[in-house]
Amino acid sequence: MAIKIIVCVKIVPRASVALRLDPGTLRLDRSGPTEINPSDTFAVEEGLLLRERVGGTVTVLTMAPEAGRESLRGALAMGADRAVCISDPHIEGSDLLGTARVLAAAIASDQPDVAIFGAQAIDGRGSSTAAAVAEGLRQPLVSGVRTIDVVDGHLRGGRQGVTAEQVLEAQLPCVVALAGSTNVPRYPSFRDIVAAKKKDIETRTLADLGVAASSVGIAAARTSVLALAAPPSRRASGEIIDDDGNGAAWLEAFLTARGLA
Amino acid sequence: MSAAASPDTPVVFIEIRDGKATAGSLGLLAKARVLRGTAGAVVCGPDAGAVAEGLARYGSESTFVADIAGIDASLGQAQVDVLAMLVREHGVRTILFENSVLAADVAAGLAVRMDGGVNWDLQDLALRDGALVGTRYALDDSLAAEVGWIGELQLAVFRLGLHDPVEAPVDGRVVRVAPALSGYALATRIVEVRGSSADGPSLATADVIVAGGRGMRDRETLLLLEDLADALGGVVAVSMPIVDRGWYPHSRQVGQTGLKVRPRLYLACGISGQLGHRVGMEKSGVIVAINSDPTAPIFGICDAGVVGDLHIVVPQLTRRIRAAHGSPSGES
Numbered sequence: 001m002a003i004k005i006i007v008c009v010k011i012v013p014r015a016s017v018a019l020r021l022d023p024g025t026l027r028l029d030r031s032g033p034t035e036i037n038p039s040d041t042f043a044v045e046e047g048l049l050l051r052e053r054v055g056g057t058v059t060v061l062t063m064a065p066e067a068g069r070e071s072l073r074g075a076l077a078m079g080a081d082r083a084v085c086i087s088d089p090h091i092e093g094s095d096l097l098g099t100a101r102v103l104a105a106a107i108a109s110d111q112p113d114v115a116i117f118g119a120q121a122i123d124g125r126g127s128s129t130a131a132a133v134a135e136g137l138r139q140p141l142v143s144g145v146r147t148i149d150v151v152d153g154h155l156r157g158g159r160q161g162v163t164a165e166q167v168l169e170a171q172l173p174c175v176v177a178l179a180g181s182t183n184v185p186r187y188p189s190f191r192d193i194v195a196a197k198k199k200d201i202e203t204r205t206l207a208d209l210g211v212a213a214s215s216v217g218i219a220a221a222r223t224s225v226l227a228l229a230a231p232p233s234r235r236a237s238g239e240i241i242d243d244d245g246n247g248a249a250w251l252e253a254f255l256t257a258r259g260l261a
Numbered sequence: 262m263s264a265a266a267s268p269d270t271p272v273v274f275i276e277i278r279d280g281k282a283t284a285g286s287l288g289l290l291a292k293a294r295v296l297r298g299t300a301g302a303v304v305c306g307p308d309a310g311a312v313a314e315g316l317a318r319y320g321s322e323s324t325f326v327a328d329i330a331g332i333d334a335s336l337g338q339a340q341v342d343v344l345a346m347l348v349r350e351h352g353v354r355t356i357l358f359e360n361s362v363l364a365a366d367v368a369a370g371l372a373v374r375m376d377g378g379v380n381w382d383l384q385d386l387a388l389r390d391g392a393l394v395g396t397r398y399a400l401d402d403s404l405a406a407e408v409g410w411i412g413e414l415q416l417a418v419f420r421l422g423l424h425d426p427v428e429a430p431v432d433g434r435v436v437r438v439a440p441a442l443s444g445y446a447l448a449t450r451i452v453e454v455r456g457s458s459a460d461g462p463s464l465a466t467a468d469v470i471v472a473g474g475r476g477m478r479d480r481e482t483l484l485l486l487e488d489l490a491d492a493l494g495g496v497v498a499v500s501m502p503i504v505d506r507g508w509y510p511h512s513r514q515v516g517q518t519g520l521k522v523r524p525r526l527y528l529a530c531g532i533s534g535q536l537g538h539r540v541g542m543e544k545s546g547v548i549v550a551i552n553s554d555p556t557a558p559i560f561g562i563c564d565a566g567v568v569g570d571l572h573i574v575v576p577q578l579t580r581r582i583r584a585a586h587g588s589p590s591g592e593s
């Protein structure tokens with residue numbers, strides 16, 4: 001059974017760049033270099049592994065400003081068949097609702113059997129996009145899973161709780177959200193990277209997807225950032241020493257003084 | 262007929278795990294009372310009826326219970342059907358959640374269904390000029406932001422582990438709700454449950470925890486940590502990547518998707534202290550860190566830290582502690 005897989009990846013500021021908010025808009029400054037959200041490279045790998053097992057195609061899908069679309073080449077180099085970027089000036093300022101409407105519309109137009117999401121975006125941290133998209137599509141959701149497979153036309157996902165493991169099963173088509181670093185994403189070879197440079201990255205606008213501009217962006221947002229507050233008062237940090245051979249002795253004294261050793 | 266005292270009454274989403282309400286979701290009932298002087302609750306799944314009985318003790322004046330067939334306590338979509346009914350028919354407008362995979366799924370699904378706003382990772386929630394204002398930390402806790410809601414339905418997802426249950430008995434009533442469940446919600450099922458094997462003493466009650474992270478060179482390094490834990494009378498925990506590698510069971514993972522612990526001593530070895538881990542352990546009594554990178558965030562929250570190689574410092578520390586106790590072999 002060949003299946004059609006979409007992997008949703010977010011384009012985020014590169015890990016080597018310190019994240020900062022634009023003081024004017026109170027939104028993340030996205031002007032620097034970008035990459036695929038680290039959690040989502042696991043999702044891409046999971047999609048490729050599934051394709052290898054059951055056959056089919058993998059499309060990576062993102063909603064991002066034009067400038068971010070080139071970052072999708074990383075996923076093409078890993079082996080994705082297609083890359084689609086949805087960009088539109090009206091999307092700016094979208095919260096969960098706008099993002100979910102756009103991604104749901106893009107997924108609906110492609111009709112995959114499975115849409116795979118990463119665990120969490122470093123700049124969103126809501127871990128909620130997959131559930132929002134599943135609701136928008138009115139499709140079953142298999143979330144928080146570390147393993148996935150397609151068996152007899154159903155998606156199976158393994159969840160590992162603290163006290164028990166659960167196996168979830170859903171009818172296709174469905175939406176999957178992974179739990180975290182579920183695999184080891186492959187490193188593309190030099191040849192794959194060069195080949196990916198020549199591949200096409202498809203672009204779509206809201207009009208292409210039939211999404212009304214009024215249903216996304218700031219106009220449709222149901223949350224807002226009001227102000228930046230003082231940075232949190234962290235737990236006061238104690239003494240830190242370099243281990244010059246006496247680190248263990250110093251720690252022992254510290255623990256003994258507190259009755260902990 | 263509205264069962265909530267007023268539309269302003271915050272309703273707490275009570276999460277059931279192993280047949281019981283999670284401590285953090287119970288704790289939110291106290292938060293709701295601080296906020297509005299009154300609290301309600303909603304609880305779903307086969308055990309919901311029994312769990313609901315206990316909620317008045319923690320201050321829930323009206324508890325909505327959905328224990329109809331088809332709702333699984335750990336699957337979110339059918340619970341969205343329940344909460345949507347509360348919003349539509351019982352005038353509920355504010356719902357508080359403690360973060361979890363389930364809570365995030367339910368809040369997000371409900372937001373889309375009812376065009377509501379969801380703010381997550383909240384540290385606090387307060388009233389200002391009659392409006393709810395949340396505080397969340399952003400950008401790896403380097404700054405705080407105040408967030409608000411636009412529109413009627415306000416969903417607030419708090420960071421894990423901020424709220425402890427507080428007893429505040431009230432005369433509570435229980436209201437049963439039985440919405441029609443969406444077909445797609447019923448299309449996901451749990452087909453198998455395996456209890457994780459009992460693997461040693463529980464982390465949740467441990468006084469001393471020695472935790473290892475990706476700084477451990479290999480699986481055998483865990484033996485060094487187990488040895489130190491033994492000398493200190495503690496147990497070993499790990500960060501998520503160690504569970505992902507299959508080196509240790511998930512029941513020993515501390516953090517956002519693992520356990521929240523609060524031992525007297527938490528000794529973090531080769532753990533960077535990123536947010537996902539920190540939320541599970543930062544309330545520990547004393548935090549000690551051993552890490553080779555002086556810029557690791559764990560050093561920002563520890564009481565004592567050694568910048569060094571854990572493979573050297575840990576066995577030295579174990580030997581010293583054993584020597585001080587006069588039991589070099591580890592027998593006590």
Ligand SMILES: Cc1cc2nc3c(=O)[nH]c(=O)nc-3n(C[C@H](O)[C@H](O)[C@H](O)COP(=O)(O)OP(=O)(O)OC[C@H]3O[C@@H](n4cnc5c(N)ncnc54)[C@H](O)[C@@H]3O)c2cc1C
Binds near residue numbers: 499
């Ligand atoms: C949705 C979600 C949920 C998550 N849930 C959890 C969770 O429940 N628990 C959890 O732990 N994480 C969780 N995470 C992951 C978390 O964000 C971090 O990625 C993880 O905690 C990092 O683990 P670590 O500190 O062991 O590894 P790293 O961040 O790689 O840190 C390893 C550290 O070891 C140090 N080191 C290297 N060699 C040595 C040496 N020889 N001696 C001493 N120190 C050394 C390094 O300097 C480094 O600081 C979650 C992430 C997401 C997205």
Ligand SMILES: Nc1ncnc2c1ncn2[C@@H]1O[C@H](COP(=O)(O)O)[C@@H](O)[C@H]1O
Binds near residue numbers: 116119122
């Ligand atoms: N703009 C986006 N484009 C594509 N996928 C996204 C986008 N935002 C979030 N996602 C997906 O949703 C997951 C969870 O994101 P979040 O809910 O922001 O934590 C990510 O890991 C991605 O897989």
